[in-house]
Amino acid sequence: MTALSGECSPDILSRLGIGPSYGEKLVTKLKDEGLLKTHYKDRLRGYRLACGGKKLLLAQNPERFSFYLSGNTETNHPRSGYPRRLRLQQASHIYAMLLNAGITFFRDEKPLIFREEPQAGESVRMPLPIFYHSREVKELGTEAVKIGNSRIMGILFAPGCIYALFHTGTAPIKWEYQTELRVKTFLSHHISRGILSRGSIEPCYHPDTPIRLLFIGSGMDTALKLMESTGGFQKSYFCLDSSFDYFHYVPDDAAGETTLRLLCSPALQKALRSLLLSDLEPPCPDYGLEHDAVSEGMPVLLAFDFDMLRLSRFRTALSFHGLAGNLVCFDFQKPVLQQYFGDAAAIETIDLYKFERRFLH
Structure with a gap:
């Protein structure tokens, strides 16, 4: 590390x-x-x-x-400057999480797709999930200058989606909308016409592959700060915006490592969703809001992936329509969601230990 x-x-x-x-x-x-x-x-x-x-x-x-x-x-x-040192230490936290979550990141265990052109007729297989630090992305050369000022820590390639990974520490990160939007544009370009679209790289991502933002932060309390942030003075800090379509959050601890494994496994997510939805009614289009199911006449949102943008939309829609809702999340996520939703939503929890016993062992 x-x-x-x-x-x-x-x-x-x-x-x-x-x-x-x-x-x-x-x-x-x-x-x-x-x-x-x-x-x-x-x-x-x-x-x-x-x-x-x-x-x-x-x-x-x-x-x-x-x-x-x-x-x-x-x-x-x-260097000895505090901000740079803090970023280096945050990188060490990320590497520890990746290691414990079983995600490939060592350079001798992955193809160096941002540096090496595959030989003609050669197929390079990416052992998903796989992580590349922002410094590795810069091996592209002048093309990577477009995202040079981004706060991104690296790119996490998972089956079916790509995560732009950030570490926010204990408070909202410094944020410049246009700069971070270029990260999404950069990845979209390489999915459709760049290095990730080559037939010689397996698996290839199709042009409409979701590009998601993933925040890692110190504890779940930081998630509440992010969701309630308005950007601070001069709007120089993070607030939920439209730069990405998904804003996931995982804490920098053992629970976050389990959540990270879940986010990187479509099969695990599908199995968990199927289990949770098995006793619920299907969504009702008459509600006029985004939800996953209905329980006793109330809309239900599955929140175990902690997509902050989706949670924000759900809270806003409940308030607008004068409805009460239900949330389903992991037990360690509940206190923050209780503070964020107040009386607007009842919360049912998934026991993290039981989830790990059933799905990960």
Whole structure:
């Protein structure tokens, strides 16, 4: 994680199943051997590779690490400014989530589609789901300049859809509508006419493949801040807009890792939806609002994927039509949705532990 991100958050140790006592001993040992060092500034502590650590990783697996540990890259020579360091540490959190969710991201385990042209007649298979950091996307060269100012952390390719992945931390992220809209335009271009439309890459995405935004943030309380944000002074921070058609949110914790696995698996989503809808009535077009089912005369919205834009539309429609609704979500999502909907919707929950036992084990 330290090599890939440039500076690793100390919190990552627990995310990787390393206990506090053993983690402290492990870090001390790596420091004593000249492989790791601590960087502390502006009350932000992080771990960086020492020269010995870089040499060791480059010697053991150059295909995996040379991109990150060679030249004047930000991961090889991290800067000391707080915003840049925070972004590097957020990247380490993302990599930990991807690892625990079983998503491919190491460079020696995936095709480098943004750098290498497939040979004539050669077929390159993408082991979906698969993640490319924004720095890897920039290997396209001048074409990637179009999204150079975006806050995007990377692109997550999943079966049937593509996620533009952002880390928002504990508060709404800085946001410029036109800049982030270019990310969607950039991906749409490559789906229809660019690298993702080539017959030599499998699977190819069709032109109408959904491009979704996926926020990762610190806890579910951050989701409420995002949904209620108006953009702040001068509209320089995130608020729900039309730059993307979907705005999903997952917390930066174990529950978020499970949700991430679900979002990357159409088969899992279909199975869960079928189970939840089995005891409900079909949607009623007379309600004049978006919903998935009807229960005791009230519209029901399945909210386990936590699409903030869809949730916002549902709340607005309930208020406009003077209706009460039902939400179905995971248990860890309920407190935030209770605050957001108030008395406008009753909430039924899916036990996350039981879901994992039934669908993931």
